[in-house]
Amino acid sequence: MLRYVVVRLAQGLVAIFLVSIVTFSLMHLAPGDPVSLFVGEAQVTQEQVDMLRHKWGLDQPVYRQYLRWLGNLLRGDFGQSLIIRPGASVANIIKEAAPLTIKLNLLALFFSVALALPAGIIAGIKRNSLFDYVSVVGSTLGVALPNFWVALVSIIVFGSMLGWLPTYGLSSWTGYILPVAVLALDHTAVLTRLMRGATQEVLGQEYVTTARAKGLGQAALLSRHVVRNALLPIVTVIGYRIAFLLSGTIVIETVFALPGLGRVFINSVYRFDYQVVQAVVLLLAIVVVLGNLLTDLVYTYVDPRIRIR
Amino acid sequence: MDAHEPFHLHPLGGRKTTRRTFVVRAALALTGAASLPLLAACGGGSSEENPATEPAGDQTGGSTQASPGTGSSGSGAQGEPVRGGTLITLGHTDVPGLSPEDAGPTVEWSLVTQIHNGLLEIDENYELESVLAERHEVAEDGLTYTFTLRQGVKFHDGEEFNADDVVYSYEWYRNPENASIEQQSFAGVESVEATDPYTVVVRMSEPNAAFLIRGATAFIIPEHYHSQVGQDQYRTAPIGTGAFKLKEWRAAEYTLLEAFDDHFRGRPYLDEYRLNVVPEPSVRAIALETGEAHSSVWQLAVEDNQRLEATGEFTVFKAPSVSVNHFPLNHNLPQLAEKEVRQAMMYAIDRQAVIDDVFNGEAVIATSNIAPVLESWYNPNVKEYPYDPDEARRILDEAGWTVGSDGIREKNGVKLSFTCGVITGDQARRPEAELVQQYLREVGIDMQVREVPDASGGMRQGDLDAAVFNWTYGGSGGEPDPSDTLRSDGFNNFSHYRSERMDELIDQGLREVDPEKRREIYNEIQALVAEDVPFLYMMYWQWYTLYSKQVKGLPESALSPTQTYRKAYQFWLDPNA
Numbered sequence: 001m002l003r004y005v006v007v008r009l010a011q012g013l014v015a016i017f018l019v020s021i022v023t024f025s026l027m028h029l030a031p032g033d034p035v036s037l038f039v040g041e042a043q044v045t046q047e048q049v050d051m052l053r054h055k056w057g058l059d060q061p062v063y064r065q066y067l068r069w070l071g072n073l074l075r076g077d078f079g080q081s082l083i084i085r086p087g088a089s090v091a092n093i094i095k096e097a098a099p100l101t102i103k104l105n106l107l108a109l110f111f112s113v114a115l116a117l118p119a120g121i122i123a124g125i126k127r128n129s130l131f132d133y134v135s136v137v138g139s140t141l142g143v144a145l146p147n148f149w150v151a152l153v154s155i156i157v158f159g160s161m162l163g164w165l166p167t168y169g170l171s172s173w174t175g176y177i178l179p180v181a182v183l184a185l186d187h188t189a190v191l192t193r194l195m196r197g198a199t200q201e202v203l204g205q206e207y208v209t210t211a212r213a214k215g216l217g218q219a220a221l222l223s224r225h226v227v228r229n230a231l232l233p234i235v236t237v238i239g240y241r242i243a244f245l246l247s248g249t250i251v252i253e254t255v256f257a258l259p260g261l262g263r264v265f266i267n268s269v270y271r272f273d274y275q276v277v278q279a280v281v282l283l284l285a286i287v288v289v290l291g292n293l294l295t296d297l298v299y300t301y302v303d304p305r306i307r308i309r
Numbered sequence: 310m311d312a313h314e315p316f317h318l319h320p321l322g323g324r325k326t327t328r329r330t331f332v333v334r335a336a337l338a339l340t341g342a343a344s345l346p347l348l349a350a351c352g353g354g355s356s357e358e359n360p361a362t363e364p365a366g367d368q369t370g371g372s373t374q375a376s377p378g379t380g381s382s383g384s385g386a387q388g389e390p391v392r393g394g395t396l397i398t399l400g401h402t403d404v405p406g407l408s409p410e411d412a413g414p415t416v417e418w419s420l421v422t423q424i425h426n427g428l429l430e431i432d433e434n435y436e437l438e439s440v441l442a443e444r445h446e447v448a449e450d451g452l453t454y455t456f457t458l459r460q461g462v463k464f465h466d467g468e469e470f471n472a473d474d475v476v477y478s479y480e481w482y483r484n485p486e487n488a489s490i491e492q493q494s495f496a497g498v499e500s501v502e503a504t505d506p507y508t509v510v511v512r513m514s515e516p517n518a519a520f521l522i523r524g525a526t527a528f529i530i531p532e533h534y535h536s537q538v539g540q541d542q543y544r545t546a547p548i549g550t551g552a553f554k555l556k557e558w559r560a561a562e563y564t565l566l567e568a569f570d571d572h573f574r575g576r577p578y579l580d581e582y583r584l585n586v587v588p589e590p591s592v593r594a595i596a597l598e599t600g601e602a603h604s605s606v607w608q609l610a611v612e613d614n615q616r617l618e619a620t621g622e623f624t625v626f627k628a629p630s631v632s633v634n635h636f637p638l639n640h641n642l643p644q645l646a647e648k649e650v651r652q653a654m655m656y657a658i659d660r661q662a663v664i665d666d667v668f669n670g671e672a673v674i675a676t677s678n679i680a681p682v683l684e685s686w687y688n689p690n691v692k693e694y695p696y697d698p699d700e701a702r703r704i705l706d707e708a709g710w711t712v713g714s715d716g717i718r719e720k721n722g723v724k725l726s727f728t729c730g731v732i733t734g735d736q737a738r739r740p741e742a743e744l745v746q747q748y749l750r751e752v753g754i755d756m757q758v759r760e761v762p763d764a765s766g767g768m769r770q771g772d773l774d775a776a777v778f779n780w781t782y783g784g785s786g787g788e789p790d791p792s793d794t795l796r797s798d799g800f801n802n803f804s805h806y807r808s809e810r811m812d813e814l815i816d817q818g819l820r821e822v823d824p825e826k827r828r829e830i831y832n833e834i835q836a837l838v839a840e841d842v843p844f845l846y847m848m849y850w851q852w853y854t855l856y857s858k859q860v861k862g863l864p865e866s867a868l869s870p871t872q873t874y875r876k877a878y879q880f881w882l883d884p885n886a
Contacts, residue, residue: 008407031761031762031763031766032762032763033763033766036526036766036769039413044492044800045492045493048485048492048493049800051449051485051488052488055488058407077327083405084560085403085406086405086406088545089544094797096561097561146696152589152591155595159595159599160599166594166601167592167599168587168594168601169563169585184578203319224742254588254589255333255588255592256592257586257587257589259559263561264651267561307645
C-alpha cells in the first residue's frame with residue numbers, strides 16, 4: 001500500500017514536471033507579448049520596450065527563463081507577478097485567492113452530493129414516477145444549460161427582478177448563494193443521473209432479489225447494497241471532475257465578480273503574466289495528481305473487490 | 310461591499326428590468342450572444358483591443374457636448390451639497406497598483422487621479438487647469454518653463470508639498486532605468502530645478518510644444534516617501550495630495566478611498582470613493598439598474614448604454630472618442646503601397662452604413678487623424694471620401710489595376726488581395742471587417758478576414774497585412790502630436806507609413822510653441838493624412854459615462870466623459886434622489 005502510494009506520487013511528479021514544461025512553452029509560443037500589453041497606448045520608444053524586456057528577463061532564451069523559474073521553484077520561490085500585480089509575490093497572490101475558490105467548490109460539492117444522492121436513489125426506486133421524470137428532465141437541463149447563461153439569468157431574476165440577492169460581489173453571505181447554486185447545478189445534475197442509474201442497476205441484480213427473498217427490509221437493502229454499490233461510479237466522477245473545477249470556477253468568478261483563483265488564472269493568461277500562469281497551472285496539476293490518487297485509494301475502501309498490491 | 314454603505318442599499322427609484330428586456334436578454338443569451346461579452350471581458354488584458362473599450366492610456370478618450378436632452382445635473386442647482394456617503398464605481402478587471410505608473414488604463418487612472426495631483430491637469434473639456442501650480446510661464450523660445458507652486462498643500466501623511474517633490478517626481482519619470490510610461494512626456498527636457506521652495510524651472514535642450522500637456526500634467530509623488538519605500542511598495546500604498554487617500558486595496562475585488570480632511574481644495578463631500586471589480590459587462594449594467602453602483606468607469610455594451618439612457622434615471626455624458634476606429638494597412642506590401650489604392654478603398658466603403666448596421670449608429674465618421682471633438686485642432690477642410698464605388702473603380706482602373714478572371718484586380722502579376730486581422734473574440738469589429746470585406750469586393754479588392762490574438766503587435770512587427778482596432782493618432786489629452794503613430798520611425802506606426810513631408814511637419818509641430826502657428830502645421834498634417842490615407846480611418850465611437858441621478862455636483866458638460874471622474878472632489882450624493 002505504502003509502496004503503491006510512493007510510486008504513484010513519483011509518477012505524479014514526472015507528470016507535473018512535464019506539465020510545467022508544456023505550459024511554459026505554450027505561453028511563450030503564443031503570439032502576443034506582455035510588454036506590448038503593458039505599455040498599451042503609452043508613448044514609448046523601442047529602447048524603453050527593450051529596457052522592460054531586460055528588466056523582466058524576457059530578453060533571455062526561453063530555456064534559460066525556464067531553468068531560472070525551475071531553480072527558483074526548487075528553492076520555494078514562485079517568482080513575482082509582472083503585470084496583474086507588479087512586484088507582488090505569486091505565492092501571496094495565490095494565497096489570497098485560493099481560499100475563496102476552495103470554499104466555493106467545497107460548498108458546491110457538499111450541496112450537490114447532499115441533494116443528488118437522495119434524489120438519485122428515490123428516482124431510481126420510484127421508476128417512471130413523477131419524481132423520476134422531474135429528476136431526469138432537471139438533470140438533463142442542468143447538464144445542458146451553459147453555466148454562464150444560468151448565472152446571468154439567475155442574476156437577472158434574483159438580483160434585478162426580485163431584488164432578493166446581490167447582483168455581484170460578497171458584501172454579505174447572501175453573495176454566496178447564487179454562485180454556489182450555479183456551480184452546484186452541474187454537479188448535482190451529473191450525480192443525480194449517475195445515482196439513479198446505479199440504483200436501478202443494482203435493484204435489478206439477482207443478489208438484491210435474493211436479499212429481498214431473505215426478508216431484508218427496504219432500508220437495510222438500500223444502505224447495505226444499493227448505496228454501497230452505487231458509490232463507486234460517484235467516487236470516480238467526483239475524482240475526475242476535480243480536474244475541471246477551475247474551468248467551472250473561472251466562469252462563475254467572472255460573472256459574479258468574485259476574487260478567486262479562476263480570475264487570477266484568466267487574468268494572468270490574457271496578460272501574459274508568465275510566472276502567475278505557471279504557478280496556477282502547477283497547483284492545478286498537483287491537485288489533479290493528488291485527486292486521482294485519492295480516488296484510487298477510496299476505491300479500495302468502497303469496493304472490496306479492488307485490492308492494491 | 311461593506312455593510313456600512315448607506316447608498317447602495319436602497320434601489321434608485323425602484324427600477325426593475327422589464328419583462329421585455331428580460332426576454333430579449335434571455336433570447337440573446339440562448340443564442341450564445343451573451344457568451345461573447347463574457348469572453349471579451351475575460352480578455353480585458355489588452356485594453357486597447359477589447360471590443361467595447363477605449364484604448365489604454367487614452368483616458369481622455371471622449372469628447373464633444375454632453376448629449377442633448379440628457380442634461381447633466383448642474384452642481385448646486387438641486388439643493389445644497391450634503392456631506393457623506395460612498396460613491397461606488399465599477400471597473401472590469403483587477404487594479405494592479407495605484408501609483409502614477411499604473412494610471413495608463415482608464416479604470417486605474419480613475420483611482421490614481423483621486424489620490425494624486427499634477428502641477429497642471431487636463432479637465433473634462435480638454436482645458437489645462439492649474440492645480441498644484443498656481444501659474445506657469447513659458448519663455449518665448451519655448452526653452453524655459455517656470456512653475457510657481459501653490460503653498461500650504463499637504464500630502465496624505467501631513468508633510469508639506471514643495472518644489473523638491475516636483476524635481477524628484479520629474480527626475481524619476483525621466484530616468485531611463487525606471488522605464489516609466491511617462492518617460493517620453495519629458496522628451497527634450499534638459500534639467501528640472503527648484504530655484505526656491507515654491508518655484509520650479511524646467512529647461513529644455515530643444516523645444517517640445519507637447520511638454521505642458523504631457524509632462525506638466527504628470528502626477529507628483531512625495532520625495533520623502535517614494536524615495537524611502539521604492540516603487541514596488543509605493544504602488545500598493547501611495548501617498549499623494551489628492552482629495553482622497555487610500556483606505557483599503559484588494560486588487561481583484563475593490564479599492565476603497567476615503568476623504569482627505571486636509572486636501573488643499575477642501576475636504577470632499579463624499580466620505581468614500583470606491584471601485585468594485587465586476588468583469589462581466591451585463592452585470593455592471595444590472596448593478597447600475599438595481600442601484601448597487603453609481604457609475605461604471607469601464608464601458609458597458611452599446612445596447613445597455615442606450616437602454617439605461619432611455620430610462621431617464623441617469624446623468625449621461627456622451628461624446629465621440631479621440632481614438633479612431635481604423636484599418637492600418639501594411640505599406641510594405643506592393644498591393645497596399647500605392648495611395649491610389651488606399652483612396653479607392655475609402656470611396657468604396659459606405660462608412661455611415663457600417664456605423665448604423667454594426668454600431669447602432671453610436672459613432673461619427675472620421676475625416677482624418679484628429680477627432681472633431683478636439684475643436685481647437687480639428688481641420689474640417691480636408692479631402693473627403695463620400696461613398697462612391699464608381700469613383701473607386703475609376704481610380705483603380707486609372708492606376709492600372711485591372712479586373713482579373715476571378716473578379717479580383719491585379720497589376721504586374723500582383724493581386725489586389727490581402728488579409729485583415731481581427732482580434733480573437735472581438736464581436737464588435739469582426740462584423741465591421743466582414744461588412745468592409747463586402748464593400749471592397751464590389752470594386753474588385755479581395756480582403757480576407759482572420760482572427761489574431763494581438764492585432765496591434767502583429768501590425769507593429771509587420772506580420773499582418775492589415776487589421777482593425779482603435780488607436781489615437783494624435784489628440785490624446787488634447788495634444789495633437791502624432792509622432793508615435795505617423796512619423797516614419799514611430800513605435801506605433803502600424804501602417805509602416807513613410808513620408809518625408811509628414812516627418813518634417815511633425816518635427817515643426819513639436820518645435821513651434823505659438824498656438825496659432827502650431828494650428829496651421831496640424832491642419833496640414835490632417836490634410837496630408839486625408840491625401841495619403843496611411844490607414845483607412847473609419848469612425849470615432851461614442852463614449853458614454855453614466856452617473857446615477859443620486860450623484861450631484863457633476864460638471865455641466867464634458868467633451869471627454871471619462872475625465873469627469875477627476876471631479877469627484879466636487880461630487881455629493883443626494884439622499885433624496
